[in-house]
Amino acid sequence: MIPKRNSILVLLICIILFSYVLPISAMNMKVRLSINGQVVDQALNVQKVNDTLLIPVKVLDQQFALEVEWINIIKSVNIKLDDRIIKLRVGERQVQFGDEIKELSTKVKLVDGQALIPADFVAEILGYQMNFTDNELEFFKPILKVKDITYNETDFGEEIVITTNKKPHYKTKSLPAPERLFIDIFNSELTKEIDEIAVNNGLIFQIRSGQFKAGIVRIVLDLYQPLSYNTDVVKVGDDYQLKLKINPRIIGFRYNNERKTFAILSNKKLSDYQTKYKKEDNELIVEFSNTLLDVVKDSIEIEDNESIKKVKLNQINRGGSTAVKINFQLKKRVKFNTYNDPKNPNKLILNPNDTAELFGVKYDKQVNNVEIKVSKPVSVKSVPLKKGSRLVLDLPNTVFRKVSESLRVGNDSVEEIRIAQFNKKMSRVVVDLKKLVNYELESIQDDANNNYSIIVKLDNLNNDSQIDKSDDKSDKGKTSKDNHPSTDKSYEKYLEEVNIFKKKNRINLQINLNTKSDYKIRKFKYPNRLVIDIPGAVDNLDPDQIAKPQGIIKDVRVSQFSRDPLMSRVVFELPYPINYDLISKDQSAQIKLKLRIPNRDLSLSGRMIVIDAGHGGADPGAIGPSGIMEKKVNLDIAKRLTALLRKAGAKVKMTRTNDEYITLWSRADMANELGCDIFVSIHSNAHKGEDASGTETYIYPGSYGDTLILAKIMQSSLQEKIGLIDRGVKFERLYVLEKTTMPSILSEIAFITNEEEEQLLADPNLRQKAAAGLYEGIVAYFNR
Structure with a gap:
């Protein structure tokens, strides 16, 4: 009788020995073979070894038209692929791939005189993806092409741009020691070999890319330290761009x-x-x-x-x-x-000494400037009013110790300047004007006492010697020959032509003179325009010598702005603020500007946006003093906004298109299921106090990043367009903002419970302006 301890030992030895001689499980089977969706063999003999599928090497010859050579004496297969030879041997897992040695998922086998090789290796060397399910083997080419990879330094920071032919599905992953960031693009292949990009900016060392495996292109950022970034996908023409935007x-x-x-x-x-x-x-x-x-x-x-x-x-x-x-x-x-x-x-x-002191104001009649003296820099908030000729400037975190004061001016431009402590944290300066004019704000420091001056540069429009009527559209602001200086030879400088050159999305402006001249270019808001003043020049142009508005240029006007001193003015009306590059020299006979036009149409092309018209059906929302229902106002503005977005190429889904009741969760679910880029809910505000007024935007508490940026941009754009009091961005626990998973805002256009604003909301013109303001905000958000 064997002792119990010894019997256990013998049993363990038998188990160990037996485990080394167990055969690998192999199963012969027939599968249907398809390539790029086309069935090429209904019953291909294959063998499955554990989790690896082996297929006859003849498939490479018959279905992929490769040169395959069988060398019987050494049981070897040679495959010619482009300019390389792939060498495999029966019974081995190593494969010679040109000058490289790779390892297969299982050994090459010989069955009934046919060499069988792993199907995943076939997919890898040919750049195919493979799928094996339910006795069907499919090889298919990746449909997404990675066309280019670039590193750019823009006005908004650094970005890596990956250009593809279709919208990419991707994943990013960070790895330490050494620091790297991987960007894997699925179902994709490189269309060309892309060189390494040397960056060396103290954050990124270099950018590498390659075909990581069949169907996956991998971009690797070798880093000096961990990277903070955001990603975004935009459609540009027929292509897509995956942008990795490096955070500040x-x-x-x-x-x-x-x-x-x-x-x-x-x-x-x-x-x-x-x-x-x-x-x-x-x-x-x-x-x-x-x-x-x-x-x-x-x-x-x-x-x-x-x-x-x-x-x-x-x-x-x-x-x-x-x-x-x-x-x-x-x-x-x-x-x-x-x-x-x-x-x-x-x-x-x-x-940290948060309160600035407002000392007072001065008016300089020579240059038509208002000077506001403060103890430290202040972020001035200007409020253009639609009623009355007043310019309102709010100075936050500022105290005016005299509480209130006024300065009587009484000239052709300014009636009076008033200062007051508006509330505990804000001072207000009001400039009563004869007529609303353009203006510029500039902050300068007084080096003598470390105080600051806020200069309000008012445009001159009311002098008798100045005849550019900015709001007169009947003759495009062109003065008649009887009103401006004659073409007497005593005038040595005059305008010859005003041109607009448009090519695709680029616009250049050019003003031709008969001789070199100084000039001054100014950019205005309220309304948006570029103004070029040319001292000593005569406007003697005929209408056909002035370019017609085109592209984003809404209007072109030329006038003899001043007789004494002599000055000509050229005005280009713009739909929104646009920066420019000056091409010409300080003194030139050709004043040339290149407008920096954001690619507005392309920024919206392909974007999925959900527009939510608040309330509807049995839920009328708030009701104004005269009986106007909020649900109707919201829907009308939503439809106008949708039309603008679709015209620009965006994909827009409205939560409702008629007067029907839609639950809050249905609205949020729709946005989430569509995977939209942003969610914009449109409402009209209400308050038990009839005097409450203005425009405000809501986001969910704790929302930062893209949501906060979207809210700030939308609030600014809407308020600028419709001109009501700016109530700012606020936080509120609203269901549609809480449950949506993308940047989401709720815009309160105006107070329908305020009698004056109710009448504005009833006006189709105001509704169109509101839609345009929201549209401009969305464009600005995607262009940031």
Whole structure:
């Protein structure tokens, strides 16, 4: 009798030995073979070894037209592929692929005189994808072509652009040690070999790309440090662009002991940040969403500051996104006055002494300027009013100690300038004008006493010697021959021609003179226009010498703006603010400008947008004093907006197109199921107080990043278009904002419960302006 211990030992040895001689399970079967959707063999003999499918090598010859050579003496297969020879041997897993050695998923087999090779290897060498299900084997070519990869430095920061022929399905993944970022594009292939891109910007070392495996193109960013980024896909012509937009980096943090201010330096302008106070820790926190911290020193001890004792900078990661949090440890509670340095927009100034003092105003009749004197920089908010000839300027975080004051002017341009403490945190300057005019705002520092002046440069439109009637469309602002200087030879400088050159999405403006001249170019808002003033020049043009409006140029006007001093003016009316590049020299006989036109149509092309007309059916929404129902106003504006978006190439889905009741969850579900890019809900506001007025935009509490950016842009665009009081962006727990998974906003156009604004909402012109304002905001969001 064998002892129990010995019997167990013998059993274990038998199990181990038996495990080494167990055969690999192999199963012969017939499958239907199809290539690119076409069946080429109804019953192909194959063998399945564990999870690997082996197919006859003759398939390469018969179905893919490759040269296949069988060398019987050494049981080897040679396959000619382009300029390389692939060598495989029966019983081996190694394969010689040109000068490389690769390993197969299982050994090459010989069955009934036929060499069988792994099907996944066939797919890999031919650039096909493979699918095997239910006795059917399918090879198919990737339908997505990766055409190009570029690295760009734009006005909005750095970006990597991957151009494809179809909308890409992709995945990004970060790996440490060494730091890398992978971008895998599925069901794709490279159309050409793309060289490595050397970046070396302190963040990205280089960008590599290649065919990672059949059907997957991989782009690799070799990094110096972890990367913070956003991705976006846009349609450009017949192609798509996957854009990896690198989020801003904070590259410096400084404390100015003399001014007691903090400066945050970044590689591009910082705009997405929030400030909050933590009472329990007595800390003031400034958080920058989607931002990377790239500074050596992450904490500063502050001396000789009555409010702040220490500052600490932290990089935080939250839900896959990065942010920078700056913690100010306080001695006493303060608020920040935050503004961008006028000389460097990439420098954000934090001034813990939050209140600026408004000293007073002056008026310079020689140049028609209003000067507002303040103790420190202030972000002025201008409010154009539709009724009355007034210019209203709000100065936040500003105190005017005299409470109120007025300056009587009484000339041809300005009646009176009034100053008042509007509320505890804001001063207001009102300029009563004879007539609404264009204006520019400029902030300058007085080096003598470190105070600042806000200069309001008013345009001159009412002097008798100035005859450009900006609002007179009957003759396009062209003055008659009787009204401007004659063509007397004593006038040495005169205009010869005004041209617009349009090619695809580019527009150049050109003004020809008979001789070289100085000139001044100004860009105005309210309305948007480019104005070119040419001193000493005579306007002697005939109508056929002035270009007709085309492209985005809404109107062209030329006039003898002033007789004494002599000056000609050329005005180009624009639909929205547009930057330009000056091509000509400071003195030139040809004044040339190239407009920087955002590719508006392409930015919306292919975008999926859901437009939600609030209320409907049994739910009328708010009802105005005269009985106008909110649901009708909302639907009309939504239809107008939809028409504008579709004309620009966007794919638009309305939650309702008629007077029907749609549940809130159905609205959110529709947007989520469509996977839309943005969700815009349109409403008309209501308040029990009849005097409540203005425009406001809502987002869900805690929404930052793209949602907050969308809200700010939409609010600004809508308010600028319809000209009502700007009530800003607000947070509210609204169902459609909470349950939608994309950037979502709810726009309150105006107060239907306010009698005056109800009448505006009843006006088709206001509704069209509201739709246009929302449209311009959506375009600006996708063009940012």
